[in-house]
Amino acid sequence: MRIKKKWFVLLGLSALFVLIALWSFHSKKKTTDTKARKKQQIFIRQLMEENYILKKNIRDIKAQIANKYDSGNHSCFTSSHGINKCEVIHIAIVCARYNSSRDVVTLIKSVLFYRRNPLHIHLISDPAARLILQSVFETWAVPALEVSLYLADDLKPEIQWIPNTHYSGVYGLMKLTLPKTLNKTLEKVIVLDTDITFATDIAELWKMFLKFSKRQSIGLVENQSDWYLGKLWRNHHPWPALGRGFNTGVILMDLKKLRDISWMKVWRTIAERELITLLSTALADQDIFNAVFKQYPHLVYTLPCQWNVQLSDNTRSHHCYSDVSDLKVIHWNSPRKVKVKNQHIEFFRNLYLTFLEYDGNLLRRELFGCTGQNKPLAIIEKKISTLNEDDDCFEFRREGILIYRTHLYYLDYDYVPIENDVTLVAQLSMDRLQMLETICKHWQGPMSIALYMSDGEAQQFLRFALASSILMSRRNIGYHIVYKDGQFYPVNHLRNVALRQVRTPFVFLADIDFLPMYGLYDYLRKTVVELEVSSNAKKALVVPAFETQRYRFNFPTSKTDLLAQLDVGSLFTFRYHVWPRGHAPTQFNKWRTATTPYQVEWERDFEPYLVMKVDQIPAYDRRFVGFGWNKVSHALSLDAAEFEFIVLPNAFMIHMPHAPSLDIAKFRSSSLYRKCLKTLKAEFYNDLFEKYGAKAAKYVPE
Template sequence: MPCFLRGKIKLLAASLAFMVLLTWLYLIVWNLESGRSLLLSPCLVDQSELGYLERDVLISRMRKVEEENQQLRAQLRQSQGMAHVQEGNYGNQQWVASADTGTEDGENTAEERVNGTDCERRPMVEKCEVIHVACVCAGHNASRDVVTLVKSILFHRRNPLHFHFITDAVAHQILSSLFASWMVPSVLVSFYDADDLKSEVSWIPNKHYSGIYGLMKLTLTKALPTDLTKVIVLDTDITFATDIAELWAVFRKFADKQVIGLVENQSDWYLGNLWKNHKPWPALGRGFNTGVILLLLERLRGIGWEQMWRLTAERELMSMLSTSLADQDIFNAFIKQNPVLVHQLPCFWNVQLSDHTRSEQCYTEVSDLKVIHWNSPKKLRVKNKHVEFFRNLYLTFLEYDGNLLRRELFGCPSQPSPESVPLQAALEELDEDDQCYDFRRERITVHRMHLYFLQYDYSPTEDGSDVTLVAQLSMDRLQMLEAICKHWEGPISLALYMSDAEAQQFLRYAQSSELLKNRRNVGYHVVYKEGQFYPVNLLRNVALRHASTAYVFLADVDFLPMYGLYSYLRKSVLQLDLAHTKKALVVPAFETLRYRLSFPKSKAELLSMLDMGTLYTFRYHVWTKGHAPTNYAKWRTATTPYKVEWEPDFEPYVVVRRDCPEYDQRFVGFGWNKVSHIMELDAQEYDLVVLPNAFMIHMPHAPSFDISKFRSSPSYRFCLSVLKEEFHQDLSRKYGAAALKYLTAERNI
């Protein structure tokens, strides 16, 4: 410690002691003069003997002395803090309070907490300052991981955020749809095409499992806007346990020449002693981990970062031949040559859980944790004595209801998103006293969506006749997936209505199923639960919009297609020229009441089972007119497709072109959701053509919650009739006089 500081501290300490001693002497003399003793308990003193005026004078004098003592203590703390900052290092130590900014993590010092004082300090960041975060995200799996990262940030944040995502085409589609439907206030999202950056790093051989995308953090000075001066860069396998504003505030700690903020690597990788002949890239000591990076972009551009890291990589690759840890190797080699440019962050900003780490030495209390980094290929299966705690923290955000994160930041101006403006206008038009308000509100609800929740690969057929099976389901129909995949080998597009926790249950189910995990042509699109009704037609539209083929088979998930139906439909599409005609090909529907069924392998076998009473035409007992126009009697002997006419309440399952009308989303829960769609197909002059050698069978299950509500609630049935009437009126306005037949037919029933 410098001599002048040591002397100053001694002087302040002596002054403080002198003032305390003087205070006590004054009080003792005053009490002796008044005939009282400080040794007497206040309870034993006759309070009437002490005049009010004398008591006020005493209180005033004591307050003055205490204020002087507080000033001396503050000066002493300031001097000690300055000494610590000069003497201390920024290694894996928590930073202590300094004169102007308080502690590094934004908390009061221990002394301040004990004494109950609250120093006036600058805030970590300005109240409405925008915090910029960048991530490289490519593929389906990384897109799921980044959602958990974002949830953990949103949970703690108090500032506006701007996320910058460097993505491939898959991640761009998934994340753009997710954030547009999430509609979190005070959150902006920008996307940058990774393909535009590949040429910058594709020349670098990389052994890391992240591939070329693991090198793209090197290109951020080029990829991000030139007016962006600083950014926090994160891996997708990060979980925040604190407000990211605390990390953003660390930029203020950078010295004049420092441009990169990093946490020391917590494994022995760069020490080169993990195994025999282990030769890592050069690094400063233990090296640094690049899962969390603070980048001062403005300074980096000023020193010629792009040229500097390239020269470093070219030089080291001459002997190393390839990178083992992607961008991290190049960052460390660069820092080894330019140590003055790095600002070492405290280790709790990147608690690393990879193999061979010393992360347990980074923290002693739960309150020390700031950022958890699952930087092991094993992810949640890593070996760490506190791994259960870390896993539970991660699972909390993994299954957290993302709808709860749509909270406003009070006091910060927020630019409304393009999606929220029409929603707000529509909400204002609704009458809350309307008996059917809940139904009308459901129609305009924007549900958060995560498209392609699992890996999806599809290669179109050469003849362009491919057909996608389109359906929707909730958690209680999950058991049907394996059976459908056995019956239908073609592409499938499914909308799954689930909570965040249920989506994770589905993920575990799919990954544990040998059949499902090996199917890459099934698109799973999660629509997160919100509201009190099952949005059946919204779900159908989501699945329809994201079918990858020119033709779609509009089915329900509780039906099993006949074996070979996929091939048969592809041939029918070509034979009936669906590409140039408006046709809806009807697949006749049957049902069984048996949970175990020997599924018919041909039409002849099905007819035999129909005659024996093992099978029935669909809804024959409860809703005959829903499928009666299919004309099952004619179908029994038909060998060629035949046309049928629309009739009221007809709701067959059909094959159509993907550009067909969408389902009407005013119909939620149970009732009229398919009927209205077939009616609009007829209004658009689609021919309904029954296929003679196709069939599907409905499998038994417990009734849905929505059909139970329909049966038990007069209000539900009343509102459904109101919505039907409004649909008829809208159809008439849309298609003119030709649509009057629907209203007439409805009233004649």
Template sequence: MESSRAWLEPVLTVILTPVKGQQQRLEIVLGWDSGDAAQLYGSSLLSSPCFGEQPKRYLDHEALVSQVRKVEEENQLLRLQLIQSQAQEGTDSDQQVSSFVKDQDVLGDKRSNRTGCPKQRVVQKCELIHVAIVCAGYNASRDVVTLVKSILFHRKNPLHFHLITDLVAQQILRTLFQSWMVPSVHSEVSWIPNKHYSGIYGLMKLTLTKALPSNLSKVIVLDTDITFATDIAELWAVLGKFSDKQMIGLVENQSDWYLGNLWKNHKPWPALGRGFNTVIKQSPTLVYQLPCFWNVQLSDHTRSEQCYTEVSDLKVIHWNSPKKLRVKNKHVEFFRNLYLTFLEYDGNLLRRELFGCANLPSLSSGQLQQALEELDEDDPCYDFRRQSLIQHRVHLFFLQYEFPALTDAADVTLVAQLSMDRLQMLEAICKHWIGPISLALYMSDAEAQQFLRYAQASEVLSSRRNVAYHIVYKEGQFYPVNFLRNIALKNAQTPYVFLTDIDFLPMYGLYDYLRTSILQLELPQRKAALIVPAFETLHYRLTFPKSKAELLSMLDMGSLYTFRYHVWPQGHAPTDYAKWRTATVPYHVEWQPHFEPYVVVRRDCPLYDQRFVGFGWNKVSHVMELDVQEYEFLVLPNAFIIHMPHAPSFEISKFRLSSSYRECLETLREEFHQDLSRKYGAAALKYLTAERNL
């Protein structure tokens, strides 16, 4: 049995403190591994092969090429020293790093004699590195994940992130880093409008000194559209070489944008020369200028190819072009592959400890670790129990979502969950349901990017702004169906939710019909669950009925059936389809064992029980808890949904083929009954009695 400790160790601690204004600061402390590409207070902070000297303000091309060649020679010598050291000493990875640092010190002295570069400051093994990132909006919240992955991949030091966010990114990143098991978020900064083409994001950097903690002496500041190709500790070392007057380390802007001669009537934002993206060029003594291979800007109007000769010397790649991966550069294939590697890299693999450094476990991680340790590995249902304890990474609102400014008392959101094999249902559901939708998608990092491309290319999906997509990243061997449902349910924004499954198409006009029914039945004043009767078809091509009359006709002709009547009639028989055929007003039905209808309830209804994973009893247990909380069950006479045919899921196949699977499901069901009795007392006794009488 593999150790459970590695995946459970927190990487980040997230602490959130609301402040005045719309802008927030998310402060994320990384406890185990880190790597980072950076800027220092407002512009790209990039380290130099000569950390101790103040470079000239303007380096011509020939001088820069010469300097890069010298660095290449020095890098080759460093690599040779490292290989020799490893071969001679046969040390472990930590000792190898230590040996490498020592070699740097020795070679640094040699370089001083040959190049005039003083010895580089060594970053201590467990020294905490501070990084600040401005991140606002939905797109930036996706971009920052790729940046953080590249940092974590290379890191060898504890890392502390300070994220300057707006309210949208605050909610997304707080959940993302908490579920990623990363530590600490703090917030503070005011929202200031401006007219710069970069919008609020450029100006937000100017507030960093006020937004960051007053006791923070140094920090690396990053854009979200960069990728690290090295350990951020190399960049952190530069700060120790600043003179008393130098306050900021920068690479001069490589773009010709500010020169104003790219096209006719080109009038850019005013700047001095190519600029540092800040006004500090007026005070050059404050600036520690750094080589541009720490900030290789990939746009069509840059001199980036002139500042390096080999891609192996690059430290930070900056995707600062609107065309992103289609920029013109002789090494663009290398840049693209590096970026795509981290874009689709499994973030779960980055939950690794920094051995030898003090851990910073969060409360939730400690509780999870204890729960895991209490599991009995000899328990036949160990895998089921372990799955329910997994802390899945969650990226809320993966695409842009327009929150309802004013929701009426009867507004309702369709809530469902899906995996990659049900993606084809999204367009059809959006055509049938015009109201808000909240979906939890269970995907790997790579699949999430496939979904992003699919949604952006779809005319139907790209035109909708009231569909919230929440990515839950894959982990474990079972489909966490009820965890997914809870993610979608908790992030709905309307007073009511329609709890359904992704393979059902709602009747046309159901959204408006449900809103009308909620008001007519006075649901705000009563505790009720409105049942939407479920039907199914075996035909992949179905002329969808436009009314109840058409549906009944198709039912009589055999092209439609009541849902699961031939394999699981207990699930929906209490809906009383015979009565529904002639009903014109809502009618009451009573709970019966195994009842699992699709219902409309208040958003604050009980959550689904997450012990049920895969197939079986996931909806039944939820409806049972609605009943024990004394919800009325009202069947709507003019509402319906139709299940569309599809290949059997992997989970139902396991249920059918594995006797141990079915036995464990029975064990979990018995434990659920016992927990229900402890929670609700005598009111839950009828469920035990009903089970025994079956």
């Protein structure tokens, strides 16, 4: 019995040694692979953790909202915060330049997520931000949200005399002018910086006005850094302040009281006096506000610090909260913004990212019990209500009239007009993003690009662009985000969005998966002059289209080089093997030997890529979404309007291979899709008859 036990022990030990030896051999063999995979696994794990936190954050916030709504007072007249549920809450924001417009959208998302009252937003902006914000809010079409725009240039004479070293420049001083700038009938307003994130209903903050004494006219949170104590470094001489001073990222302004005390005269007198010795402001308006309160302390009401949890460096913000439920407003008041150091920075950052990537369409919630909430959305809803939901093509018709949220000039844009300039117009979705860098190498001129993306994808695009030296070196590209909505890719709507932002006299109507020949930009600028395209004559210049089926090939450097590649079969005329009718009218055989431009006649299904005078181009027909007849209908409209199609002999563009789009797959697999496209074509023909009469008969299929 003992011998057997010893035998089993020896056998077990032997097996263990064999296993250890095998494991050791296997480990040594794969050491290199393991190290290579380790970094990848860490990166993937980090992404998964971030994704989990974001999703959890959204669930938690939604749960908080649901709890608040369930436990609140839902009477028809009073909200859970003790104010009339239909009382309009007024918000003022100074927003200048392109980056600030993105910040404003994130801020407003956080406000809309929690709000239960109508809002009126007053935006003070420079011309660039004004254009962007006007488009954002008009297309967002949020119920019970009104927006008023004020030109910052009108305010500059009041404050540009003040020397200011703060990075916000002259715009950082404009909040001082609000009692004079805003409508005289407006009695109170909440003033917010753009780098603010709300974590509760703004009505709670609005209610704080009720706590003001008769003399108090401004509500602020105490400054959470030691700036105004003057101890941050040697020879630090801040502006005068009460104790720690106050932060102006969140301000409650009783405008009526401020006007009664001649606010503009009060702050100006004090600022002039302090500038004699201090020479300039370091923290813009905040320095002047604090100097006023130092002399007139009765004007200020101290808000609880949860209403402005400041995340700049060296702050005492952690004293403002002991639990997540204590948080009201998070203020990223550091030049480093979300990269600032803080013991709870991951939580704050994830809360911010939640709203950054939150689907803004979900915030188009109606506020029940308050009338006259949103006219544009009501008009669209009325149009949709007239559609027959039993119609097989209901979704196609619905998406032809949707309002797509649009954020123009998502990145910095600085175009200086030059004579006879040509803008390339194109559109794309996330799966074509990689083409941007390549097309930049082929086209040096201005571009107007519409990008169809979700809120989350827009942030991915932003990160991609900021990390790209090629894209960041260009300031003549207007990137316009059109946010996803519906089931189909709204290709013609995207083209219209990009087309409306063209600031040159001529435009090249292209697609993002085509690469222009090297030098095409300069060639077109000369050609539009030679062919007198700027005249009243209706001319559409055709850029011949070719394609390659190779992902890697030597891009032709000249027409001669292209013809050689055509002859050996590494290039083809575009879609010759699946849809030759689309470009057959270009007459490629004639183009091979042509040395001068030649005119061609329109033929059925012609869909060329064109260069035209921008103010002559008709809008693309929005009813054509997804795949099929989007460019064909446009070329047909041009022919009906009696445009001449002129082929350029020394120009070309090449289509690059890529995976088929989802809409092409739908078209090929769905008989209903093809049936609806046929129906929309018939309706398009009927519209042509109404517009052009009998001469439109040639367009109807036999």
